[in-house]
Amino acid sequence: MKGYYKMPEATKAVIDEDGWLHTGDMALKRSVDGYFKITGRIKDMIIRGGENIYPKEIEDFIYTHPSVSDVQVIGVPDQAYGEEIMAVVIPKQGETLTEEDVKEYVRTHMAKHKTPRYVQFVEAFPMNAAGKILKYQMRDDAIDYLGLQNAADIETA
Numbered sequence: 001m002k003g004y005y006k007m008p009e010a011t012k013a014v015i016d017e018d019g020w021l022h023t024g025d026m027a028l029k030r031s032v033d034g035y036f037k038i039t040g041r042i043k044d045m046i047i048r049g050g051e052n053i054y055p056k057e058i059e060d061f062i063y064t065h066p067s068v069s070d071v072q073v074i075g076v077p078d079q080a081y082g083e084e085i086m087a088v089v090i091p092k093q094g095e096t097l098t099e100e101d102v103k104e105y106v107r108t109h110m111a112k113h114k115t116p117r118y119v120q121f122v123e124a125f126p127m128n129a130a131g132k133i134l135k136y137q138m139r140d141d142a143i144d145y146l147g148l149q150n151a152a153d154i155e156t157a
Contacts, residue, residue, distance in 0.1 A: 044135070046075035046083050051113060053085060058106065058114050062087060065105050067095035072125055074135055076118065076142045077151035086118040086142055088125065097121070118146060 001021055003011030014022050027036040046053040055073035062071045070090040075083035087106075091097045099119040107115045126137040143152045 046073075046085055048075070048078075048083050048085065048113070049081040053114060055085075058085065058087070058110070058116070061106065061110055062089070062102065065097075065102070067092055067097045067101070069093070070125070072133060072135065072138060073116065074139050074142065076139060076146065077148050078117075079151045084117040085114070086120065086146075087116040088120050088122055088138055088142075090122060090124065118142070120145065 001015070003015060014024075016022065025038050027038050029036050044055055046055060053075075055075070058073045059071050062068055062073070068089055069092040072088045074086050074088065076086045078084040087102055089097065089102060099121075102119045103115055120142070126134045126141070128134055143149060
């Protein structure tokens, strides 16, 4: 790939000086056959105070809560740590679930640093026409919902 059509800034952001395309995918090389297996997205990783936290791990655990229908975990800006964890939860119909219920469930079963600082309950996630969840939109919505505009303006690595 030589670049994005009529988008020099986008091209510059993903193709380095040596011509390598940085896709943003994380992968593991399989020792058996030498092929790579895509395991996630770098942008889906939350970097909280220098610790790498993978939202999928937290999502997979929160799914096991009997009152949770669906969940997405995102990183939101934080002035002290760079990013904080936020769980956006769709409760099962007719179930009662509080922010503290979700936090306690994670805190008592996972490492303490994986406990979401924020929990929001929604009826649906924003999606594109193909049904893909728009995490970037969730992050933007969370910045407004939580009043994190000042933290969002801080440039991190």
